[in-house]
Amino acid sequence: MILSVSSSVITICKDAAGVAGNIFAFGLFASPIATFRRILRNQSTEQFSGLPYIYALLNCLLCMWYGTPFISYDNMMVMTVNSVGAVFQLIYITLFIVYAEKIKKIRMLGLLLLVLGLCAIIVAGSLQIIDAFTRRIFVGFLSGASLISMFASPLFIINLVIRTKSVEFMPFYLSLSTFLMSSCFFLYGLLNDDPFISAPNGIGTVLGIVQLVLYFYYNNRTREDSSEPFIVEYA
Template sequence: MVLDEYKDLVGAVASVTTILQFFSGVFVCLDIKKKGNSGSDSVLPFLGGCVIGALNLKYSFLLADSAMTVVSAVGVLINLGYLAFYYAYSNCKGEVNKAITQGVIFALSLLFYAQFWEDPELVEDRFGAILTVLMLLLLASPLLSLGEVIRTQSTASLPFPIILASTVVTFEWLLYGIIIDNIFIQIQNGVGLALCALQLSLFAIYPRTPVDKKKD
């Protein structure tokens, strides 16, 4: 393939950009700190980042891909920090505890499946398919706030820094997936890029400030 010679360069750029993208959560945390509580912000982006990061780490071992291994490991550590911060400012720690417990059990179950249950000759494809579905669900998770966005005519509930950074990162990993000819990475990031673009379009339609607050 023509792009094969750029594999290492694209992988390195995508890795660095992804690690930088992880820090986009800092803006969400600063907003939470400013409000004094988690408010309407969901724990899902941070908890999902931990779970998906751990599963991506396992998948990178299956692929023997060092670029993905480094990115996944850093992602898990950073998202654990965000999760701890969110917990400290959470309005309802009981619900957060429940979500974290479910996330840990879910992640451990899939890791056990990949390590001990699945046929070694099939695990790469099947685990990759599972991970693809989970990645798309995580990228689409901000759309759960779509009803609130329409009701308030505001995108205040959407994490703009995370969505913008995800748009750039999914494009780069899509290119990397094309270069290494991995269909799962291509699907994850191709559909993910479309979902991110859809979410970004909401910021062009609705302002960040709720309509009633602007009237006040």
């Protein structure tokens, strides 16, 4: 009886962490909207790079595939959040291709096809692995490595903040959303006994804390005439 109650509590806490993670992730996915308003207004991608959206799409697709019942058990929250993230990234990439210069347009289209092709190969290849445990390990390592690389991408911005002593290029709400989403899915992974979710998000939580500490430390030194903040996306 006690074990049954304990299991029910863990399940409720895990689901709550997953739902909260989905909500905070939406803030991350929506963060580039301001950038694309500018692109739509100016009818040009200017000096913005489309690579973050390509990386984010690859990460979302890999993590979405890991969250499906074909690969891992009871990871519906992971599948849903990354499905929404993939839709957001596809919209951003489409808009970028539409308003980019010809050379950037061709490069972005090529990268998009490369990502879709690579994911198709991974999906088809993993389905050929008969043993379910081995299949989960294979896809789990790929999705985990992709997620870690995405969480590690703000390191150059952290370095920039320290060098310039300014938080101009590190938006507060983006850093806060990163921390909240990572901590929720870190807890979700722990409660679900899934190291491929808890480990990468644990790293993301630590990096989110670092960003918040730096923000509050350097906030009073931020230049008032700061330009539009640089946007970095996660999944």
